[in-house]
Structure formats: C-alpha cells, structure tokens
Amino acid sequence: MVDHGGLVRRHELTHRGWELLAPLIPRAATGRPRVEDRRVSNGMVHRSRTGISWCDLPERYGP
Known part of the structure; x- marks a missing residue:
C-alpha cells in the first residue's frame, strides 16, 4: 500500500518516520480486528498536512 517501488507518497510517513513511530x-490483544497501523497513521498525517475533512480522506487509508 505505502511502498510504491520504494517511493513514499507526499503526505505520508517516510520509512524512517514509521520506524520511529511504530x-x-x-497493541490490543482483544477486540475488533485492527486496520494496519501504518495505513491509519498515514491517513492522520495526510489529513493534518492537507487540512481536508475526515470524510474526504482517500479510501487507501481505510474506514
């Protein structure tokens, strides 16, 4: 999803940034299945950098 031949999209965490954040x-042991953490984190970064509303986030960041 994030790795496009080694490239990172403009409004997403770099590989190094993700290594620091992850x-x-x-980690939740129980409850609802989680969406991939990096996918959700990139959605938050994208939203904060672009200023778009949550409902306008691209689908690649999950529900």
Missing part, C-alpha cells in the same frame, strides 16, 4: 503504538 514501537510507540500500543
């Missing part, structure tokens, strides 16, 4: 995200 260990800080808590």
Whole structure:
C-alpha cells in the first residue's frame, strides 16, 4: 500500500518516520480486528498536512 517501488507518497510517513513511530503504538490483544497501523497513521498525517475533512480522506487509508 505505502511502498510504491520504494517511493513514499507526499503526505505520508517516510520509512524512517514509521520506524520511529511504530514501537510507540500500543497493541490490543482483544477486540475488533485492527486496520494496519501504518495505513491509519498515514491517513492522520495526510489529513493534518492537507487540512481536508475526515470524510474526504482517500479510501487507501481505510474506514
């Protein structure tokens, strides 16, 4: 999803940024199945950098 031949989309975390952030995200042992953490994080970064509303996020970032 994020890796497009080694490229990172403009409004997404870099590979290095994700390496730094990933260990800080808590892991839930129970409950609803999670969407991939990097996918959700990139959606938050995209929204904060572009200023679009949550409902206008591209589908690639999940529900």
